Amino acid sequence: xxxxxxKARCNGCELCVLYCPLDVLxxxxxxxxxxxxxECWHCGxxxxxxxxxxxxFEFSPVMLAI
Amino acid sequence: MAxxxxxxxxxxxxxxxxxxxxxxxxxxxxxxxxxxADVLVVDxxxxxxxxxxxxxxxxxxxxxxxxxxxxxxxxxxxxxAKVARGASNxxxxxxxxxxxxxxxxxxxxxxxxxxxxxxxxxxxxxxLGQPGPYAINFDGKFLKPKMAMxxxxxxxxxxxxxQVSNLYLHQGEIAGFAGYDMRSGxxxxxxxxxxxxxxxxxxxxxxxxxxxxxxxxxxxxxxxxLHRAAFDVGAELAxxxxxxxxxxxxxMSAPGFNAFFGMGGKLVNGLGQEFMNAYHPMxxxxxxxxxxxxxxxEVRAGRGxxxxxxxxxxxxxxxxxxSMLGIDKDTLPEFLRAKGYNREGTMIEMTVSEPMQARPSxxxxxxxxxxxxCASNISGLFAAGDASDQMGCLHMCMAGxxxxxxxxxxxxxxxxxxxxxxxxxxxxxRKRVFAPLLRNTGIAPGEFEGIVRIxxxxxxxxYKSEVxxxxxxxxxxxxxxxxxxxxxxxxHELMRCHxxxxxxxxxxxxxxxxxxxxxxxxxxxxxxxDYPETNEDWCGLVVVRRDGENGVATRFERLHYDA
Numbered sequence: 187x188x189x190x191x192x193k194a195r196c197n198g199c200e201l202c203v204l205y206c207p208l209d210v211l212x213x214x215x216x217x218x219x220x221x222x223x224x225e226c227w228h229c230g231x232x233x234x235x236x237x238x239x240x241x242x243f244e245f246s247p248v249m250l251a252i
Numbered sequence: 253m254a255x256x257x258x259x260x261x262x263x264x265x266x267x268x269x270x271x272x273x274x275x276x277x278x279x280x281x282x283x284x285x286x287x288x289a290d291v292l293v294v295d296x297x298x299x300x301x302x303x304x305x306x307x308x309x310x311x312x313x314x315x316x317x318x319x320x321x322x323x324x325x326x327x328x329x330x331x332x333a334k335v336a337r338g339a340s341n342x343x344x345x346x347x348x349x350x351x352x353x354x355x356x357x358x359x360x361x362x363x364x365x366x367x368x369x370x371x372x373x374x375x376x377x378x379x380l381g382q383p384g385p386y387a388i389n390f391d392g393k394f395l396k397p398k399m400a401m402x403x404x405x406x407x408x409x410x411x412x413x414x415q416v417s418n419l420y421l422h423q424g425e426i427a428g429f430a431g432y433d434m435r436s437g438x439x440x441x442x443x444x445x446x447x448x449x450x451x452x453x454x455x456x457x458x459x460x461x462x463x464x465x466x467x468x469x470x471x472x473x474x475x476x477x478l479h480r481a482a483f484d485v486g487a488e489l490a491x492x493x494x495x496x497x498x499x500x501x502x503x504m505s506a507p508g509f510n511a512f513f514g515m516g517g518k519l520v521n522g523l524g525q526e527f528m529n530a531y532h533p534m535x536x537x538x539x540x541x542x543x544x545x546x547x548x549x550e551v552r553a554g555r556g557x558x559x560x561x562x563x564x565x566x567x568x569x570x571x572x573x574x575s576m577l578g579i580d581k582d583t584l585p586e587f588l589r590a591k592g593y594n595r596e597g598t599m600i601e602m603t604v605s606e607p608m609q610a611r612p613s614x615x616x617x618x619x620x621x622x623x624x625x626c627a628s629n630i631s632g633l634f635a636a637g638d639a640s641d642q643m644g645c646l647h648m649c650m651a652g653x654x655x656x657x658x659x660x661x662x663x664x665x666x667x668x669x670x671x672x673x674x675x676x677x678x679x680x681x682r683k684r685v686f687a688p689l690l691r692n693t694g695i696a697p698g699e700f701e702g703i704v705r706i707x708x709x710x711x712x713x714x715y716k717s718e719v720x721x722x723x724x725x726x727x728x729x730x731x732x733x734x735x736x737x738x739x740x741x742x743x744h745e746l747m748r749c750h751x752x753x754x755x756x757x758x759x760x761x762x763x764x765x766x767x768x769x770x771x772x773x774x775x776x777x778x779x780x781x782d783y784p785e786t787n788e789d790w791c792g793l794v795v796v797r798r799d800g801e802n803g804v805a806t807r808f809e810r811l812h813y814d815a
Binding site: 204205206207208209221222224225226227228229230231233234235243245246248249250251252 | 297298300301302303306307308393413434461462463464466467468471472473502503504506581582583586587590591744747
């Protein structure tokens with residue numbers, strides 16, 4: 187799981203959905219969700235553009251284990 | 253839902269249309285707008301955060317005429333001639349880089365991104381075979397958004413999230429292109445007097461270290477969409493036989509090579525031995541392909557894994573190094589922490605990255621063949637940045653992107669009228685583009701793309717021979733039968749379908765070009781096991797173009813160097 191969005195912090199501004207270079211994010215029920223986590227490039231654009239620190243990164247087991 | 257998608261058709265016109273809004277494309281747009289052209293930028297993502305530097309960038313190569321013997325234009329060109337020999341056309345390099353460099357640096361600063369440290373000095377490091385420290389370290393975290401703001405200030409029109417699907421000619425000259433919005437499903441027909449392609453290289457063509465095709469050094473959204481489309485209308489491509497690799501942290505393919513080795517990091521093998529001096533007199537400051545070759549040989553000899561050792565660096569240099577890593581790849585420092593590394597320094601395990609279709613050196617490109625005016629062989633079609641055969645890397649995309657915009661605007665200004673697009677061709681394209689959405693059964697794009705990756709990796713990723721390439725072409729050709737069975741459940745998957753088809757098409761072109769070059773060059777980027785030596789007779793470009801419905805024609809164009 188790469189970018190992870192804290193629903194409680196997200197205010198639905200949509201900036202991360204607007205900008206994600208790989209189109210992995212989408213709006214659902216007024217908040218941003220990571221719809222295609224396997225297609226994340228880990229570029230961090232979503233986090234840089236989030237004013238509310240709602241985005242964190244979790245690295246998949248394979249990235250940390252090999 | 254599917255019946256509605258694609259029914260909305262927009263017809264637009266522009267003097268200059270730029271396809272791809274990364275570093276090169278945005279500089280192209282700025283230049284064309286400053287020259288008075290009506291400019292349209294079309295990007296598959298969003299220009300604020302698209303392309304190779306979406307998350308940031310940390311270095312800019314330049315000579316600064318500081319008085320040092322290595323810091324002159326001539327010394328720089330001698331370096332280009334040495335490390336990009338047979339790939340970089342120095343005449344073009346002078347025009348698209350040297351003559352634009354001063355203005356490109358001034359433009360960067362004017363847009364609000366300083367190339368200098370807080371005290372006004374440049375912090376420069378040396379790596380990659382450079383005769384002196386050409387890499388200006390700087391904080392380019394916001395360079396991409398700032399360039400996007402500049403493009404908006406210049407009143408360029410912007411179409412975000414539009415994937416261009418095909419180019420169209422009228423009597424052999426560029427007329428425009430078609431595409432679709434992968435968020436709304438609207439279809440676009442765009443007439444442009446001049447078209448500039450700036451869509452980067454082709455990624456996702458080879459297997460990766462983690463098995464995830466998006467865990468890449470370079471941007472996974474670059475899928476050769478316009479390499480394929482330009483080739484289909486007869487554009488010549490060059491430098492496409494090279495399969496580029498680098499050295500990345502184990503587990504995460506990320507940039508950082510220049511930062512690690514520029515700051516003095518050393519490659520160490522599994523026996524704890526530094527080894528690069530055995531492969532090149534410049535050791536860990538050797539050209540990138542030599543570093544990759546050294547790492548591959550150590551692993552093959554049973555002396556893996558490989559590590560980068562930074563334990564000898566001073567505390568302040570270590571701090572600078574780790575901050576630079578995060579500027580270029582936002583998530584890399586925390587990845588390294590998650591792996592248990594710290595600044596004081598355990599050695600960091602590295603690996604040779606996934607291969608990619610890209611330039612063999614930082615000093616040239618790989619793709620649409622351009623002349624000194626960034627023009628292709630098709631009238632009205634230009635290329636810039638990594639998508640061209642002569643530009644790559646931030647410094648050239650900033651400088652050469654701007655050059656392309658000036659020339660495209662000049663070309664467009666001479667045309668009184670737009671060349672027409674054919675209505676029947678557009679209607680046919682509209683049906684073709686959305687067809688995967690209408691299939692109830694079929695093949696998922698990821699499965700098709702995965703097959704291409706296996707074939708490309710096994711047959712030319714990166715080692716190759718006549719047998720491996722000939723059989724790769726046969727296998728890739730046989731895959732054609734599945735292209736019309738690709739199925740998309742939504743618009744996002746539709747984009748992935750077209751990307752998969754484009755990666756497949758470019759893989760074929762790469763294999764044909766590699767088959768034509770009967771020598772090895774920039775080893776291992778072009779390593780022919782049946783022709784393992786570099787041969788001066790092949791000092792030049794293998795130029796490929798479409799031949800008939802399914803064929804690829806190649807020719808050789810010699811490049812000349814003084815030494």
